[in-house]
Amino acid sequence: MHLRSLVLENFRCYERVELRFARGLNAVLGPNASGKTTILEAIYLLSTTTSPRSGSAKEMIRHGESWARVTGVFTVRDRDLTMRMTLGDPSGGRSGRKTIEVDGREIASRRRAVGRVQSVLFWIGELEVVKGPPSERRSFLNQAIGQMSARYLDDLARYRRALRQRNELLKEIARGGRNGRALAPWTRTLVEAGAAITIDRAEYLAALGSESSALHERLGVGAEALSVNYAPSVGVSGNEEDVTRAFHETLAQMHDREVERGSTQTGPHRDDVTLAIDDVDLRRFGSQGQQRTAALALKLAQARVARARTEDQPILLLDDCLSELDVNRCGAMLDLSHDHEQMIVTSACCPEELERRLADARVITTDGTSADCGYARAD
């Protein structure tokens, strides 16, 4: 799939702008704070309904305005698809509203809008996947798998609900208010949904691991091997039935400790992913450069796995990742655009490797000299 045009209205620094994109490589160029990341943020918003930068819709609305709107026209499997997201209410109604329209029709639930357009974004925040706590890697998995599978999102919602209920009950049991048997129905749901999540994550990481190792090598760091491994809270050997049994057994063993602590001690909410370079833990011992390249390889791998699974090619959105790569890596990364239907890169500078490819790319420039982030477009 690819994006053909994007209209931003009252979105962050843009009052109104219409941008056109092409298949293949697109370069968004402009000085710092001129609105490059904002463009990728808007595209990502249309594909996931959430911003990578801020949870609140209000922050994205241009200062002094009460609403914002992002409209994208995509080509998905040779058909047009128009996605539009409105933050706030242009007719002056409720300010907290967030409306999503697909081909002009309003979509009632946000979840039904997710996944129609697939995108994979690499931006500075992505480093947290490598450097941050385990919760960052679980969010990565949830977002990556969830974008391809509504069933996974359902399992996740069921799991979270069961976890919450179970934790409340455990606290009540500790206070002597309830009998341990009351846990059973929630334990059943927790295990059922949790086993499905565990299996999905294991499968996904097996695919992601081999793709990311290959990409890491291709990015010109062949001398160092990246390995990505699932570190599940509940052991995964065998099929869903085996995981279910192991999960039940562990919970039974941990019952006393769970009551003592008032929370569920095992399950996918405790999962992690280990990332290593030549068997050395990247989170604790990796250099900034190693962590960055690994995060980039993971993101590019995410796009490949999505393509293999869904037969749709996600749009690759790469924010500011050229400046820190050396010439070879920069060239290798840009060459990956040949493997993808569409790749949109932003850069504050124009490294030689990019300049050499601009003749074949669509160039969009944000003009930082104007407070309104005006733009000029070279077709």
Ligand SMILES: Nc1ncnc2c1ncn2[C@@H]1O[C@H](COP(=O)(O)OP(=O)(O)O)[C@@H](O)[C@H]1O
């Ligand atoms: N809600 C908003 N209203 C107006 N301007 C905003 C808003 N949010 C962010 N900005 C401004 O938008 C500009 C562009 O930001 P960004 O897209 O991150 O730029 P770049 O990626 O080119 O460095 C910044 O100057 C920022 O201050």
Ligand SMILES: [Mg+2]
């Ligand atoms: Mg930026």
